[in-house]
Amino acid sequence: MPTLVIANKCYSSWSLRPWLLMKQLGVAFDEVTIPLDLPDTKEKVLKHSPAGKVPILIDGDATVWESIAIMEYVGDALGAPVWPQDRKARAMARSVAAEMHAGFFALRNACPMNLGRKYAQKDRGEAVARDVARFSEIVGQARESFGAGGPFLFGAFSAADAMYAPLVTRLDTYSIPLDAATRAYVDAILSLPAFQEWRSAALKEEWVVDADEVDEEPIENYRKAA
Incomplete structure (x- = not known):
C-alpha cells in the first residue's frame, strides 16, 4: 500500500x-x-x-x-480515473490544474489556508479580486462546457477539483463574495465526505503555524469549538 x-x-x-x-x-x-x-x-x-x-x-x-x-x-500506476475521459475536457482540466499550480499568488499570499478560523468579509485588494474573478471564470467555463455529469468542474470529481480545493477553502474562510455558480461549486467541494474527514481531523490538531494565522480577529474559531 x-x-x-x-x-x-x-x-x-x-x-x-x-x-x-x-x-x-x-x-x-x-x-x-x-x-x-x-x-x-x-x-x-x-x-x-x-x-x-x-x-x-x-x-x-x-x-x-x-x-x-x-x-x-x-x-x-494505481489506475485511478484522475482526469476526465473526454479528450477536450481532459485537456482543459490539465490546463486549469497547471494554472492553479503556477498562479493565484495574490489570493494564496493574502489569504493563507486555515481551516480553523473564519474571518469577516473585507476588501482584500485588487489583485485578490482578480484572482477570484479568474477562478469564477474557470468554474463557469468548465461547468458550462463539461459539467453536465455532476457538480464538479468537469462533472465527476477529478484532479482539477483537487487542485482547486485549497483555494475553495480560502474563499470560505475569508468570506469572499461569489456569484451563484461559483458558490454552488464551492459548496460541492466543502460538502464532500472526503473533505469533511480532512477538516474534522484538522480541527483536532494542536499545532499552530503563526505564519498562516492572519492578524485579524476571527468571527468563528472552529478549533476552539472542536
Whole structure:
C-alpha cells in the first residue's frame, strides 16, 4: 500500500490536494504527518524526499513529490480515473490544474489556508479580486462546457477539483463574495465526505503555524469549538 507524507491538515494546502483526490477516488493509502514550522520539520521531510517539501507519495521503490506529479502517478500506476475521459475536457482540466499550480499568488499570499478560523468579509485588494474573478471564470467555463455529469468542474470529481480545493477553502474562510455558480461549486467541494474527514481531523490538531494565522480577529474559531 502506498504512503502519503503530508503536513498539518489545518494549513497544508499542497497536502490536501493528493490526499483529497485519493480519498475521493477510493485509492487506499497510509499517511504520515510531519508538522510544519518545527525545529525538526525539514530534517524529517528530507528523510522521505530530497526536495524537502510535502506532500510525498512513496509506493514501493517509487518516490513522487509535487502534487500534480503525485496525481499523475495515481492515475498511471494505481489506475485511478484522475482526469476526465473526454479528450477536450481532459485537456482543459490539465490546463486549469497547471494554472492553479503556477498562479493565484495574490489570493494564496493574502489569504493563507486555515481551516480553523473564519474571518469577516473585507476588501482584500485588487489583485485578490482578480484572482477570484479568474477562478469564477474557470468554474463557469468548465461547468458550462463539461459539467453536465455532476457538480464538479468537469462533472465527476477529478484532479482539477483537487487542485482547486485549497483555494475553495480560502474563499470560505475569508468570506469572499461569489456569484451563484461559483458558490454552488464551492459548496460541492466543502460538502464532500472526503473533505469533511480532512477538516474534522484538522480541527483536532494542536499545532499552530503563526505564519498562516492572519492578524485579524476571527468571527468563528472552529478549533476552539472542536
